[in-house]
Amino acid sequence: MKKLLLTLAITSLSFINQVSAQEFSEQQIKQTAEIRNNALNSSLAYDILTSLTTEIGPRLPGSENDPLAVKWAQDKFNELGFDKVWLEPATFPAWRRYSESGMILAPSKQPLHLTALGGSISTPKQGISADIIYFETLDELIASPKNSAEGKIVFINYKMNRHIDGNGYGPAVKARSTGAVEAAKKGALAFMMRSVSTAHHRFAHTGGSHYQDGIKKIPTVAIANPDADQISRLVSLKKPVKVNINVQAENLGEGKTFNVIGQFNGTQNPDQYVLIGGHLDSWDLGTGALDDGAGVALTMAAAKYIADVKRPKRSIRVVLFAAEELGLWGAKAYAKKHKNDKHNIVAAAESDFGAGFIYGFQSSVDAKSLPVVRAIAKQLSPLNIKHIRANKSSNGPDLIPLRKLGGLAGFSLHTDGNDYFDYHHTADDTLDKVDPVKLQQNSAAYAVFAFMAADAKTTIKGK
Incomplete structure (x- = not known):
């Protein structure tokens, strides 16, 4: 019996490896490894986070720092060499x-x-x-x-x-x-x-x-x-x-702000894209380092790590959502604007849970996309990230409005949040609470996920 089980396990593993090989060439796997290693040895994500929390600080929607943060994000995207950088308006109760x-x-x-x-x-x-x-x-x-x-x-x-x-x-x-x-x-x-x-x-x-x-x-x-x-x-x-x-x-009536978006264009299907990002705003008590400066910084850096090695078939889009803290207002505006072309999102994941180590990877996709998911999970395993096989991930708060439209291929890169709510929404949410090594691992994980989802032979689809 044990011999039979071992044979079945080996056969199953061999099948998975064969499927992975069909999705990704040896060259793509080498490129994935290079992207992952570059991220683990780079301070870029932490440098971006330092810039945001130091030069701008707290970013309450409607405050004087809100437009400064928007300008900072535009400039940072351009500095990093993104192909396209643009703004999309959002309103919110100020x-x-x-x-x-x-x-x-x-x-x-x-x-x-x-x-x-x-x-x-x-x-x-x-x-x-x-x-x-x-x-x-x-x-x-x-x-x-x-x-x-x-x-x-x-x-x-x-x-x-x-x-x-x-x-x-x-x-x-x-x-x-x-x-x-x-x-x-x-x-x-x-x-x-x-x-x-x-x-x-x-x-x-x-x-x-x-x-x-x-x-x-x-x-x-x-x-x-x-x-x-x-x-x-x-x-x-x-x-x-x-x-x-x-x-x-004081309630100040309707405020106006912007989602800030940067994109590296794909080489074959540029209209299709992997969406990663976080929310640019923060509460006014701290400097929003964990919530959600970390998500902003690590996803911007992840896209840069990808572009420096290879432009994938599909685009990599980083969305810095506006006014999340006051009720997902930027996310609602994004979903409304893109409801008719939501089919172009081949995969989406948001980082909005601090910067502890990522320990799990989970999907919410159709069955035909699962071989790609397993291949991605295999390349995340060197980062000590386990594949959570239950195919029903939650994907992050700013993706909720898109998820409600149906058909979103959503992913969760689960962050260790044991101490996140010690600092969440307080004056103690400051840069010193972010471990640069953990931030590197986060950015490496998002880079591996985004690159492979964008460069896979199969186009990932949601349920």
Whole structure:
């Protein structure tokens, strides 16, 4: 029996190698190896990231740095020698943070480290002072009696779990998205939540929040996790806990910005392209090094590594999406503009999960494309990247609008996110949190994937 299984395994491996040989010549495999090795020995991705975070810094859509970032990206694409560089417009709801502060007033005065959530309205100039009403989860708030929070500040203390794939983010972010709406329904004066974060440091994590037509708008903030723990302990003493939160912010109406796009043209089918990229904008607290300067830098560099060795049959397009943090506005604009030629995207992957080592490679393609996927996975294995064979990858947030159109050949290069949410959306998202060696591995992986997808004999297709 063991001998039979061994024979079957050898036969299967031989078949896979034969299929790979049909897709890629020996010369193409050598070129792939050269691209991979060049990326592993280059500082280009880190140099690009250093330039973005140093020369531009935070890039909140609608801020003064937003057009500077657009100009920086155009210039960087041209400097790297991309064949085509262009802008595509996007609109978004502009919002500006001016100041924020917090204080525990009772049972004793203690500073409260908080930040306004994106889109929050302002408090009165003196802030809002009120007792809190404590909930562990958003569902608990929703299930509470009508007017249960009348005249109070709702506080949700949901703790996010830590995991390599960041699977705790979805459950935790629900409160950030709709907490202010649900709190207002119960009569609350304001909404306050534990940061969507795995960190122990005393930084509050911002992020997008939403209001609902017909529901009163109330200020909405997140507090640092140690402060959330402190309030939890105070609540356990069975005494009223009173806080003051002060947020000064402004909604500025419709803003205008741009997706910035660079492309190396293919030699045989230039209209077809592999799409890689990240989002150019960031929150205003840090310099957006992990979210998503790393994705911007490593995909720009990956395309350059490819072009320096060989121009593939199909084009390599790097899209730096606009206004992702405020609701995927650049991604929506891109999908709308390209809905009639979406069939030209032969493969797509976005880097928007920091710059930890990539550990897994996963596809979402039709069955006829799987031999190409396996061939790519084989060339990613020297980077310690495993092939995740479940053919249903998620592809990155800015690809969601394209995915909704149907037929997208999407790929995920899974990044180790164990510590990503320690820094996510905070003042601590800065260049020093990026390991240059890990960034090199990321860029090498994207370069191998993009080159092989663009140069394969078979045109990859989505499901």
